[in-house]
Amino acid sequence: DTAVSQTPKYLVTQMGNDKSIKCEQNLGHDTMYWYKQDSKKFLKIMFSYNNKELIINETVPNRFSPKSPDKAHLNLHINSLELGDSAVYFCASSSRTREETQYFGPGTRLLVL
Amino acid sequence: GENVEQHPSTLSVQEGDSAVIKCTYSDSASNYFPWYKQELGKRPQLIIDIRSNVGEKKDQRIAVTLNKTAKHFSLHITETQPEDSAVYFCAATDSWGKLQFGAGTQVVVTP
Numbered sequence: 523d524t525a526v527s528q529t530p531k532y533l534v535t536q537m538g539n540d541k542s543i544k545c546e547q548n549l550g551h552d553t554m555y556w557y558k559q560d561s562k563k564f565l566k567i568m569f570s571y572n573n574k575e576l577i578i579n580e581t582v583p584n585r586f587s588p589k590s591p592d593k594a595h596l597n598l599h600i601n602s603l604e605l606g607d608s609a610v611y612f613c614a615s616s617s618r619t620r621e622e623t624q625y626f627g628p629g630t631r632l633l634v635l
Numbered sequence: 636g637e638n639v640e641q642h643p644s645t646l647s648v649q650e651g652d653s654a655v656i657k658c659t660y661s662d663s664a665s666n667y668f669p670w671y672k673q674e675l676g677k678r679p680q681l682i683i684d685i686r687s688n689v690g691e692k693k694d695q696r697i698a699v700t701l702n703k704t705a706k707h708f709s710l711h712i713t714e715t716q717p718e719d720s721a722v723y724f725c726a727a728t729d730s731w732g733k734l735q736f737g738a739g740t741q742v743v744v745t746p
Binding site for chain 1: 667671673677678679680724734735736738739
């Protein structure tokens with residue numbers, strides 16, 4: 523059940539701080555994603571990496587910067603946190619970008635005060 | 636881009652009854668349609684998926700149907716049980732390979 527893992531599970535921080543969320547998958551997949559789930563449960567893709575290359579970059583503020591050191595890891599760094607960034611962030615992975623099942627991590631619950 | 640609409644937003648059923656959730660999509664190039672179940676505080680988990688070369692797929696009490704002409708697909712849960720209570724999301728891949736999710740359906744199964 524730890525195929526896709528994220529740390530930390532919970533993150534409570536002040537406005538204006540910078541924070542990072544880490545994601546790792548041991549499924550041998552080559553594509554990884556970041557999703558944001560807001561308070562209304564809507565799941566929206568933010569970024570996708572394939573073999574360490576950025577392939578999907580939705581219209582998110584440039585305060586959000588993903589980094590993929592290798593194809594098993596995709597981290598998300600957020601600068602100058604704002605109240606509206608409070609959400610659950612899910613990492614996911616798949617073996618290809620299209621028509622392939624995406625497996626989600628457990629989520630990181632971010633609360634900005 | 637792809638737009639996925641999901642209905643209803645909430646669904647209350649008696650245990651043992653059936654539940655049906657419907658989704659429509661806009662991108663005619665979409666050809667992969669997964670359904671995810673998300674229990675409270677947990678991650679979305681795939682329960683069933685269907686590809687565009689198939690019209691129907693069944694897995695025990697869960698079935699999915701796809702009508703490519705009308706651009707809609709549905710999830711059917713038969714003999715519902717309390718543990719089926721969760722938020723269910725439909726999704727469709729768009730031309731760029733992105734998975735676009737519906738807004739979710741909160742299913743409540745009452746004993």
